[in-house]
Amino acid sequence: MPVIRQIAQMGHPVLRQISVSIPDPTDSAIRVLNEDLLATIRYSHGVGIAAPQVFESLRMVIIASRPNPRYPHAPEMDPTTLINPELLWTSEEVESGWEGCLSIPGMRGLIPRHLSVGACFQTLAGEKREVEFTGFPARVFQHEFDHLNGLLFIDRLESLHNLLTEQEFVRRTE
Ligand code: ZN
Numbered sequence: 108m109p110v111i112r113q114i115a116q117m118g119h120p121v122l123r124q125i126s127v128s129i130p131d132p133t134d135s136a137i138r139v140l141n142e143d144l145l146a147t148i149r150y151s152h153g154v155g156i157a158a159p160q161v162f163e164s165l166r167m168v169i170i171a172s173r174p175n176p177r178y179p180h181a182p183e184m185d186p187t188t189l190i191n192p193e194l195l196w197t198s199e200e201v202e203s204g205w206e207g208c209l210s211i212p213g214m215r216g217l218i219p220r221h222l223s224v225g226a227c228f229q230t231l232a233g234e235k236r237e238v239e240f241t242g243f244p245a246r247v248f249q250h251e252f253d254h255l256n257g258l259l260f261i262d263r264l265e266s267l268h269n270l271l272t273e274q275e276f277v278r279r280t281e
Pocket of ligand 1: 250
């Protein structure tokens with residue numbers, strides 16, 4: 108049975124570490140971690156998660172955009188697990204959008220991100236893949252990829268005026 112993991116909260120040092128590569132994506136411990144991460148996303152109404160957020164300083168993220176109470180307009184996609192992801196290219200076009208983070212509950216920030224990105228990664232079967240994300244999933248990817256390098260969305264705020272409480276965010280967007 109997958110375990111819903113505790114989420115590391117902003118201020119915990121694990122969120123500021125550079126995560127380490129996973130030597131063998133087919134390791135059973137990685138499969139278990141993947142199942143736990145999926146269960147944790149679903150439980151927390153997340154649209155993505157990075158392994159360091161559950162105190163595992165490993166280069167692994169899941170992008171799982173779907174409409175939920177936290178992101179009612181998120182597009183639906185099959186959850187994708189990316190092991191040892193690398194950013195291949197970014198579009199010149201940048202778009203600002205609202206982001207939250209399971210590690211920073213109750214807050215939203217208006218964050219500029221590249222509209223499209225290309226990445227390569229390994230699957231749970233250890234196969235090499237390339238993927239292109241555009242729009243909201245591209246935003247989620249850039250957010251989760253940042254987690255692997257010890258960055259949080261607040262680091263990318265252009266102004267603290269773009270940081271809102273969840274309550275104010277809901278009031279503005281209703
Ligand atoms: Zn986050």
